[in-house]
Each structure stands twice: as C-alpha cells, then as structure tokens.
Amino acid sequence: MTQHIDDDIDWHAEIGAAARRLGGHVGPFLRETPLWRLPAAALGVEGAGEVWLKxxxxxxxxxxKARGxxxxxxxxxxxxxGVVVASGGNAGIATAAAARHLGVRCEVFLPGVSSEAKRQRLRALGAQVSVVGEVYADALAACLARQQATGALLTHAYDQVEVVAGAGTLGLEIERQAGAAPDAVLVSVGGGGLAGGxxxxxxxxxxxxxxxxxAAPTLFRAREAGEPVDVEVGGIAADSLGARRIGSLAWRIAQRHVQEALLLSDDAIRAAQQWLWREMKLAVEPAAALPLAALHSGAWRPAAGTATCLVICGAxxxxxTLG
Structure with missing residues (x-):
C-alpha cells in the first residue's frame, strides 16, 4: 500500500524507484550488507528478545551513504x-566512490572537524578535496558557491529526495532479509537522511x-521547538553527525513516523564504540555506536519478545583510535 507521508512526495514510489536503480549496481558497486540476529545477552543487554545488527x-x-x-x-x-558535495566525510566518500564507479569528476568540501582518515580516503578515491571553515555549515556554503559557478551536479549529504530514498532502501533490505520488519529500529541522526529514509x-x-x-541535538531541539532550528554542534561524533539543523525532508517525515528522539553522552558513545571493537571486532566510527550506546546506557529498553534493529551505519x- 502506498504511504503518502507528506503532501507532495510519494515516498513509497521514490524508495521503490531507488531500489530498482540501485539493483543493477549490487555486486559491481553496492553490497547487500549482513544482518546479524542475536539474543540480547550477546550484546551485554539485559532482558529477552532479539537484537539485530544491520x-x-x-x-x-x-x-x-553509498545508497543515496x-x-x-x-x-x-x-x-x-561532474558532481560536488559538502560533507563531514561519509557523504563525500560515498559521492566520490559513486563518481569513480560512473567515471565522472567529483569535488568534495569538508569542514575542519573532519578526520584525517576521511580526507585521505577521499584523495585515494580521486576526489578534489577542499577544507573550509570548522563545521559542516561552512563547507556547505562554499560547496553551494562552487556549484553555482561551475554548474556541477549538487549532491546534498542528507536533504534531497533521491538521497533520502536511497537510504530508505536499507529499510527494505532489512525487512527482506529478516522476513519481517523489526519492532523497533535504533538509528543515528545528523541531518536525518538515514532516519527519514x-x-x-x-x-x-x-x-x-x-x-x-x-553535543549535536538537531532533531531533539526541533521537536522541542516544533520546527527545525539551528544548534551548536560538537563532540565525539561531530564529523558524521555535525549538521546544525535537521534536514527539511527528514523533519517532515519525522513528524509523523519517528516515534522517539533520544540524546546520548559522548562517554556512552565512546564506550559502545570500544565495546563493539573489543567484543565483536567491529571497527566502527562513533556515529555507528549510538544504537548500542542507547541499549548499554538504558536510554532504550527493548520490550520482552521484541526484535530491535541497531543500524551500524559507518566504519x-x-x-x-579504537585502542
């Protein structure tokens, strides 16, 4: 059944179209990533039920980001x-990789908060890299000016229909792999493209x-204010979750279909990141550790007999730094 989530975008159709476009590139470029289904105790979580790691x-x-x-x-x-994008790192890396896959030029604008590991990865992919300002908003302003000057295709890190729809194909993949939708999905939010999708x-x-x-509560503050607002951003995950304002598309979807927004401390995020490395040998960035941090800190408690999916979003x- 078609889900009309807002007045002018048929997300059911957009995500379906994205799945069809991307389907021909699974193997040569995209991957169907594993879904681990584990008892909660295997992740150090009290209580019954399953925890799925996507x-x-x-x-x-x-x-x-490669999907969108x-x-x-x-x-x-x-x-x-070619294409141009502003990014804390991951959207830029994904755009550069997709551009190389398709044989087109790519320019990426990064903020000073971006990690050296991500800058090196971008250069290895053949992207032209410019570091501008300190936070994502600074890089975005420079990116928009370059796009106006060159006519390059603008790829936004999180606030374009095609980008959000591409992220949405992850939800379809989880449901197909498991044979059913999970009862709950725990997902990190920066600009909101993944959560919205x-x-x-x-x-x-x-x-x-x-x-x-x-230190980066874009959706949380928007929900408090009743509309998107600018926030100060920083902390351990700022290079991935450093948007100053929730994306307009994600906000419109979230008002109807995101049931909860929770905040986590840097200490909890770091501890979960280290636990994933120490106990499961999963090398992930801080943004990917928020779902486990929500469980370990008690911010989210799965109900007995339910399936909770943790989206492990980036590496x-x-x-x-994992120590």
Missing part, C-alpha cells in the same frame, strides 16, 4: 563539470527511535 558499515565506501549518493547520480544526467520505508511497521549525541574510522 552491518551497514560494511557497505561500499564504509557507510550507508549513487541513487542521486543515477537519477538524472551528470554535467561535464528508514521511517519512510518502514512506516506503520517499525517504531523508529532517533539517536543523537548531546570510516582510524583503527588506531
């Missing part, structure tokens, strides 16, 4: 100037729990 950090380019960025590039013609894909079938660092981390 290992999307094993996706091409090291994050879920490739969908954006495939959805229309790419000009001779999952909420659109799983509307009416899964409870979506949006997770943010205390662009310097292994030396």
């Amino acid at each position: 290992l999307e950090h094993l996706q091409t380019s090291g994050s879920f 960025m490739l969908n954006r590039l495939l959805a229309g013609d790419i000009p001779e100037a 999952l909420a659109a894909a799983l509307a009416g079938r899964s409870r979506i729990v949006a997770l943010e660092p205390e 662009n981390v310097d292994p030396a």
Whole structure:
C-alpha cells in the first residue's frame, strides 16, 4: 500500500524507484550488507528478545551513504563539470566512490572537524578535496558557491529526495532479509537522511527511535521547538553527525513516523564504540555506536519478545583510535 507521508512526495514510489536503480549496481558497486540476529545477552543487554545488527558499515565506501549518493547520480544526467558535495566525510566518500564507479569528476568540501582518515580516503578515491571553515555549515556554503559557478551536479549529504530514498532502501533490505520488519529500529541522526529514509520505508511497521549525541541535538531541539532550528554542534561524533539543523525532508517525515528522539553522552558513545571493537571486532566510527550506546546506557529498553534493529551505519574510522 502506498504511504503518502507528506503532501507532495510519494515516498513509497521514490524508495521503490531507488531500489530498482540501485539493483543493477549490487555486486559491481553496492553490497547487500549482513544482518546479524542475536539474543540480547550477546550484546551485554539485559532482558529477552532479539537484537539485530544491520552491518551497514560494511557497505561500499564504509557507510550507508553509498545508497543515496549513487541513487542521486543515477537519477538524472551528470554535467561535464561532474558532481560536488559538502560533507563531514561519509557523504563525500560515498559521492566520490559513486563518481569513480560512473567515471565522472567529483569535488568534495569538508569542514575542519573532519578526520584525517576521511580526507585521505577521499584523495585515494580521486576526489578534489577542499577544507573550509570548522563545521559542516561552512563547507556547505562554499560547496553551494562552487556549484553555482561551475554548474556541477549538487549532491546534498542528507536533504534531497533521491538521497533520502536511497537510504530508505536499507529499510527494505532489512525487512527482506529478516522476513519481517523489526519492532523497533535504533538509528543515528545528523541531518536525518538515514532516519527519514528508514521511517519512510518502514512506516506503520517499525517504531523508529532517533539517536543523537548531546553535543549535536538537531532533531531533539526541533521537536522541542516544533520546527527545525539551528544548534551548536560538537563532540565525539561531530564529523558524521555535525549538521546544525535537521534536514527539511527528514523533519517532515519525522513528524509523523519517528516515534522517539533520544540524546546520548559522548562517554556512552565512546564506550559502545570500544565495546563493539573489543567484543565483536567491529571497527566502527562513533556515529555507528549510538544504537548500542542507547541499549548499554538504558536510554532504550527493548520490550520482552521484541526484535530491535541497531543500524551500524559507518566504519570510516582510524583503527588506531579504537585502542
């Protein structure tokens, strides 16, 4: 059944179109990432029920972003100037990887908060890299100016229909792999493209729990204010979750289909990141550890007999920092 989540975008159709576009690139570029179904105790969590880990950090380019960025590039013609994107790192890496896959030019604008590991990865992919300002908003302003000057295709990190729809294909993949939608999905939020895509894909079938660092509460503050607002951002996950304002598309979806928004401390995020490495040998960036941090800290407690899916969203981390 078609889900009309807002007045002018048929997300059921958009996500279906994205799945069809991307389907021909699974293998040559995209990967179907594993879904681990574990008893809660295997993750150090009290209580009954299953916890599913969607290992999307094993996706091409090291994050879920590859889905949305490739969908954006495939959805229309790419000009001779190529593509341009502003990013804390992951969206840029995904855009650069998709551009190389399709044989087009790519320019990426990064903020100063971006990690050196992500900068090196971008250069290895052949992207032209410019570091501008300190936070994502600074890089975005420079990116928009460059796009106006060159006519390159703008790929937004989280606030374009094709990008959100591409992220939504992750929800369809989880449901297909498991044979059913999970009762709850725990997902990290920066600009909200992933949470919005999952909420659109799983509307009416899964409870979506949006997770943010205390130092970057874009959705949480928007819900308090009743509208998107600018926030100060920082903390351990700022290079991935450093948007100053929730994306307009994610906000529209979230008002109807994101049931909870929770904040987590940097200490809890770091502890979960280290636990995933120490106990499961999963090398993930801080943004990917928020779902487990929500369980370990008690911010989210799965109900008995339910299935809770943790989206492990990115792996662009310097292994030396895992200790």
